Amino acid sequence: xxxxxxxxxxxxxxxxxxxxxxxxHTTVTELILGNPGVNxxxxxxxxxxxxxxxxxxxxxxxxxxASWSETEQQTVCDTTQEEPQEKRSGAFQVxxxxxxxxxxxxxxxxxxxxxxxxxxxxxxxxRLMGAVDAIADAFADVMPPSAVRQMRELLERHVEMTGEIAxxxxxxxxxxxxxxxxAWYANADQMAELLGKQDPRWGDxxxxxMLLRYLDVNRESLEHxxx
Numbered sequence: 597x598x599x600x601x602x603x604x605x606x607x608x609x610x611x612x613x614x615x616x617x618x619x620x621h622t623t624v625t626e627l628i629l630g631n632p633g634v635n636x637x638x639x640x641x642x643x644x645x646x647x648x649x650x651x652x653x654x655x656x657x658x659x660x661x662a663s664w665s666e667t668e669q670q671t672v673c674d675t676t677q678e679e680p681q682e683k684r685s686g687a688f689q690v691x692x693x694x695x696x697x698x699x700x701x702x703x704x705x706x707x708x709x710x711x712x713x714x715x716x717x718x719x720x721x722x723r724l725m726g727a728v729d730a731i732a733d734a735f736a737d738v739m740p741p742s743a744v745r746q747m748r749e750l751l752e753r754h755v756e757m758t759g760e761i762a763x764x765x766x767x768x769x770x771x772x773x774x775x776x777x778x779a780w781y782a783n784a785d786q787m788a789e790l791l792g793k794q795d796p797r798w799g800d801x802x803x804x805x806m807l808l809r810y811l812d813v814n815r816e817s818l819e820h821x822x823x
Contacts, residue, residue, distance in 0.1 A: 602630075607643045621650030625698040636701065688738050695730035702727050703758060707818055710762040724755055739794050750787050757783065758814065765822035777815070784811055 605616070613624045613636055628636050630646045702724040709717045732748040739747070757780045764773055784807040792799025 602646055602648050605645045605647045607639050607641055607645060609641050611639055611641075613639070616645070616647065620647050621653040622648060623650075623698075624701055625694050626650075628697060628701065629694065688734060691734040691737070692731065695727060695734050698730060699724065699727035699755075703755070703814065704817075706759065707762050707821060710759070710766055711821060713766075721755070721759060725752065728752055728755060743790060743794055746790055747787065750783055750790065754780070754783050754787075758818075761815070762818055762822070765818055780815075781808065781811055784808055 605620075613627050616622075617624045617627055624636075626648065627645065628634075630648060634643065634645065702720065706717070706720045706724050708714075709720045728748065728751045731751060732744055735747050736744050757776065760776055761773075761780065764770065764776065785804065788798075788804035788807055791803055
């Protein structure tokens, strides 16, 4: 990830990625991607983070962040002479990685909100659905509109069922829990089937297993939190 004004920030007591993202005009996702060795859920006072301030950020000295010069922009363009299909494929991979990471982060925040019975549960869920929109937007570059709509619906249902699982575990009312889990995993199977129809490279067993492993990690995390 290119950044012409990267800075090193020392974490202070009470800092969160969300607060830092607001202060430095960036996003939680960008902070996570820029600090791959840092646990985003366990910031420790004194650790150092690499931050790339966003547009409009003003330094402590009152100097606005520098922007790319035309020469720098041309240099970047000259060194990325790829075929259109390769460009789309590369952009899709970057956008999907960022969007999926953002969804994972906000699912974790949603579980915390449910666990604390906080008043912001609906607001966090809405933000989580925003991450679903970002994933659907990424798919829009490589899939037809009808398939994108189906994927969005499947992802929305995935998020809804994740919330149902969290609330079920929180309440301790386990009647129907196994049925809910089966529907959750069946939803992932539908995603894998849809992906396979759009691109043969996505139709192998590994794609399905990857989605199921993702659910396994989510389920184990939720059960650990609430038990």
